[in-house]
Amino acid sequence: MSVTPALELSGINKSFGSKTVLKDVSMRIGQNEVVGLIGENGAGKSTLLKLLAGLHQQDSGGLRIHGIDRQLRNASHAAELGIGVVHQEQSLLTNLSVAENIHLGGAKNRNKDAGSSLGFLNWKTINAQATKSLRRIGLDMDPRAMIADLTFAQRQMVEIAKAVEVGEHAHALPIVILDEPTSVLEPSEIKRLAGEIQRLREIGSVIFVSHRLEEVLEFTDRIYVLRHGKVVAERETKSVNEEELFALMTGRQSVRVREDLQDFAEADTVLEVKNLSTAGGLDEITLTLKAGQLHSLVGATSSGCEEVVRAIFGVERITSGSIKIAGHPVDKLTVRERIRRGMAYLPSERKSEGIVSGMSVTENMALAHLDATHGRGLRRRNLEVQLSNMWMDRLDIRPRDGQAAIAELSGGNQQKVALAKWLCDPNLKLLLLDRPFRGLDPGAIESVKEAVRQACHGGVAVLTIADTLEEALELADDITVLKDGAVTASINVLAERPSVVDILGKMV
Amino acid sequence: MSLLKENPRPTTMGPHKGITRTVTKPAGQYGTAVALVILFAAFSVINPGSFMTAGNVITILNQATVPLILVTGMTFVVLLGSVDLSLEGTMAAAGISFVLLSRNSVNGNDFQLAALIIALIIGVLFGLVTGLIHNYLKVPSFILTLGMWYIGLGTATILYGDGATTLEPSPLVNWFGSTVFGLSNSFWIAVGVFCLALVLSKWTKFGRYAYAIGDSQEIAKVAGIKVFRYKTLVFVFSGACAALAGVIGSVKLGAGVVEVGSGQLFFTLTAVVVGGTLLSGGSGGVARSMFAILLLTVLNNGLVLSGVDPSIQQALFGCVIVIAVVLTALRKRDVLRVVK
Numbered sequence: 001m002s003v004t005p006a007l008e009l010s011g012i013n014k015s016f017g018s019k020t021v022l023k024d025v026s027m028r029i030g031q032n033e034v035v036g037l038i039g040e041n042g043a044g045k046s047t048l049l050k051l052l053a054g055l056h057q058q059d060s061g062g063l064r065i066h067g068i069d070r071q072l073r074n075a076s077h078a079a080e081l082g083i084g085v086v087h088q089e090q091s092l093l094t095n096l097s098v099a100e101n102i103h104l105g106g107a108k109n110r111n112k113d114a115g116s117s118l119g120f121l122n123w124k125t126i127n128a129q130a131t132k133s134l135r136r137i138g139l140d141m142d143p144r145a146m147i148a149d150l151t152f153a154q155r156q157m158v159e160i161a162k163a164v165e166v167g168e169h170a171h172a173l174p175i176v177i178l179d180e181p182t183s184v185l186e187p188s189e190i191k192r193l194a195g196e197i198q199r200l201r202e203i204g205s206v207i208f209v210s211h212r213l214e215e216v217l218e219f220t221d222r223i224y225v226l227r228h229g230k231v232v233a234e235r236e237t238k239s240v241n242e243e244e245l246f247a248l249m250t251g252r253q254s255v256r257v258r259e260d261l262q263d264f265a266e267a268d269t270v271l272e273v274k275n276l277s278t279a280g281g282l283d284e285i286t287l288t289l290k291a292g293q294l295h296s297l298v299g300a301t302s303s304g305c306e307e308v309v310r311a312i313f314g315v316e317r318i319t320s321g322s323i324k325i326a327g328h329p330v331d332k333l334t335v336r337e338r339i340r341r342g343m344a345y346l347p348s349e350r351k352s353e354g355i356v357s358g359m360s361v362t363e364n365m366a367l368a369h370l371d372a373t374h375g376r377g378l379r380r381r382n383l384e385v386q387l388s389n390m391w392m393d394r395l396d397i398r399p400r401d402g403q404a405a406i407a408e409l410s411g412g413n414q415q416k417v418a419l420a421k422w423l424c425d426p427n428l429k430l431l432l433l434d435r436p437f438r439g440l441d442p443g444a445i446e447s448v449k450e451a452v453r454q455a456c457h458g459g460v461a462v463l464t465i466a467d468t469l470e471e472a473l474e475l476a477d478d479i480t481v482l483k484d485g486a487v488t489a490s491i492n493v494l495a496e497r498p499s500v501v502d503i504l505g506k507m508v
Numbered sequence: 509m510s511l512l513k514e515n516p517r518p519t520t521m522g523p524h525k526g527i528t529r530t531v532t533k534p535a536g537q538y539g540t541a542v543a544l545v546i547l548f549a550a551f552s553v554i555n556p557g558s559f560m561t562a563g564n565v566i567t568i569l570n571q572a573t574v575p576l577i578l579v580t581g582m583t584f585v586v587l588l589g590s591v592d593l594s595l596e597g598t599m600a601a602a603g604i605s606f607v608l609l610s611r612n613s614v615n616g617n618d619f620q621l622a623a624l625i626i627a628l629i630i631g632v633l634f635g636l637v638t639g640l641i642h643n644y645l646k647v648p649s650f651i652l653t654l655g656m657w658y659i660g661l662g663t664a665t666i667l668y669g670d671g672a673t674t675l676e677p678s679p680l681v682n683w684f685g686s687t688v689f690g691l692s693n694s695f696w697i698a699v700g701v702f703c704l705a706l707v708l709s710k711w712t713k714f715g716r717y718a719y720a721i722g723d724s725q726e727i728a729k730v731a732g733i734k735v736f737r738y739k740t741l742v743f744v745f746s747g748a749c750a751a752l753a754g755v756i757g758s759v760k761l762g763a764g765v766v767e768v769g770s771g772q773l774f775f776t777l778t779a780v781v782v783g784g785t786l787l788s789g790g791s792g793g794v795a796r797s798m799f800a801i802l803l804l805t806v807l808n809n810g811l812v813l814s815g816v817d818p819s820i821q822q823a824l825f826g827c828v829i830v831i832a833v834v835l836t837a838l839r840k841r842d843v844l845r846v847v848k
Binding site for chain 1: 714716719720724727730791
C-alpha cells in the first residue's frame, strides 16, 4: 500500500433535520485497494456514498483525496477529483450512445476535454476515447451502441467504464464506488464483475458497498462495518468470517420478543397464497394467514417483498399460482373487487399513494368506503363526521380535528389516518402494509404499531413488509424470509423463537 | 390513490432483471417522409396539371418557409420535454420592430441589416427571459410561455400604433424576396437554419445535451451537464428562430402587423408531434419535424387546389393531428405528458 491513501475521511458528521445519519465516521482507502462497506438498511451507507459523490455535504469532518483536503461542492466537483460512482439505480442516459455517456462523465474537466471544442463534438475522438476506456476494463463493445439496446449487465459495465474515465481525466488514480452492484445481476454476471473489480484494483481504488456478505468477503481487501451511522468495526477481509460480520452489522441487540404470542392453528384462514409467480421475478411463493395473525415479510432490497404484497392486492401481474381470501379465489379479480372482498393496502409511499394531501382528515378517511357515508348517492356529512370522530378516538389521532388538512398532520398521524381509512370497513379481513413505519419518529412508530395490533385483536389478518428484523421480531407471529424473489424460510415466532442472526442468515 | 395504474415501479428482479428505463423509439423518421411522398402522388393524380407543376412546388416551399424556421426552434424545446407557446408573440414583437426600423411608411428609419439584428435580439431576449424564469424560478414552460406569448402580442400592439406600417423597398427587403434557383432567399435562409439545426443536434453539446436533458434531467445533472444553462440556451434559440420567422413573415406581408404569426403555433406544434418528437422529451429530431412541415404544407396546398371547402380543411387538419397523436400514443402511452 502506498504512503498517501487515495481517500481519507476523518470525523464526518451528517444529519438531516434532527436525525443524525452519520456520526464521527472515519475511513481510509488506500491506493489499489478494494474496500468493502457493509451495513443494514438505514445504517448510513447511502448517505456516506452521496457525500462522496458530492450530492450531499457533510456538516463537519474532513475529507482528503490523494492527500489534499477537499470539500466536495457538487457531483461534477467530485468527478473532477477522480471519484466515480456507479449508483444502484443506473444513471445512464438511455437515448444516447455508450460513447456519449462515457464522454459526459469525463468531459467535465474542460481544458482536458479533447472530445469537443467550442461546443462542437468530435465524434471520432469521443468514440476512440470510449473504446479505450472500455478496453481498459476489458470490454469489447461498440461505443456507438445506444444504451437503450443494452442489457442491464452491459449497462453496468458501461457505468464502470464511465466511473473509471472520470479518474482518468482528473489525472489521478480513480476512486470507483460501486453501490450494491450485484443486487440485480445473474451469477455469471457477478463472476464477470469480480473480474472487473480485480482490474479496477490495478488502476485505482474501489469502495464496494453491499449487504451480500459472501461477495464482500470474496471481492475486498478490507471491510468497514457501519451501524446506526457509526463505523463500528474495520477488519482485514482475511481475518474475518461471515458470522462475525453478521454480528458486527446487526449488533446482536437483544430484541423484545412479544409476550402475547398466540397459537393460530385453530383460527380461520384468511389468506392463502399458493405457488405464486410473477413476470417480475417472484418464484413459487406460498404463505398462509389466519384471522388476527400478523405476518411479516423480510428481505433485502429487491428481494421481492413488495412484489408479493402488490401481487396479492392485484397491481402486479401474476403468471401462475393462486390467491384465496377466506376460501374464495381472488386472483382473477380487479383491485376494486378485491377491496370489496376485504383487502386493504397501505403503500410505502404514504405521501404519493396513501393519502390525498389536498383533503381534510375526515375526507381522507371516508374516501375508500364511500358507501358507508353516502345515502342515495349523496354524500352525508354527518355520517362522515361520526366515522372520523370514532376513528380519531380509537387511534388517538392528533389534533383531534376532522377538518384539519391532512398535509398539516405529522407523519405518524397521517399514517394513522391512512390506516383508519381501511380499518373503518367492517368487512376488512386482510390488511397489507408496506413498510408502515418508514420515515416516522420513534413515538409515532409506537402508536402506529399499537393501531396495527388493535386491528389484529379485531380479527384482521395483517401482512407487513418489515423495515428491520427487529421490527419483524417484535410484531410478527409468523415471519417469511425472501431472497431474490423466493422464500428462503418460513418461521413461526412462537415455536421457533428465532434470533436476528438466524433470520439474517436466510436473507443473504 | 394512484395504485390502480399498472405497476409504475421498475421491477429489479427476475429473468428480465432491472431493465429499469428503456426509451420507446419513435417510428422511423422516414414514416413521415413516406407519407409525404404518398400524399404528393395522390394530389398529383387528383389535380393533374395544377399540383405537380414547378410553380406549385415553389409555392409549397415558399409557404413552408416560416413554419420551417419556427419548427426548428420548437423541436429543440420539445426535446427537452418543455414547450414554447410564445412564438406567435415573439414573431409579432420582432416583426413589427423590424418593420419600424427598416425603411417604412411611418418614420424615417432605415437601418437595413441592423434592423434585422435588433429584431433577432428581441427574440433572443424573449427566449432568455423565458429560459431564466423557467429554470431558476421553476415555472412550468407551458404556462410561462403562454404568458410570454401575450407579452409579445401586447408589445407588438403598442408598437403597431394607429395602423399598419408598410415596408418600403430597401436593399435588405429586396434581397429577401429575390430568388435563387426560382426560390426566394427567405426560403434559402430557412434551409440554412434547418441545416444549422441538424449540425447542432448531431455535433454540438447544445444538441446532445438537449437530448440528454430530455431523457432525464436528474441524470443529466448528475453527469455534470449544466442543465439550466443549456435549457435556457434552447429557449434562446427558439426565441431567435421565432424572431427570424417574424421578420420573414413581415417581409412577405410587406407590412408590420400584430397577426404576422397568427395560426403558426398550431401548425408548428402539430408538425413536431406528427413528425414524432415525443412531447415527453428525449426522442425525436429536427429532420422529422421538417418532413412533417412539408407534409402539412402539401396537405394544405393540395386541399386548396382540390377545391375543398376551407372550413372542412380545418377539420381535416384537426383529424391529422388526432390520428398522429393516436399513432404515437399507441407506441408509448405517456408520450403526451408534458413533463416540465
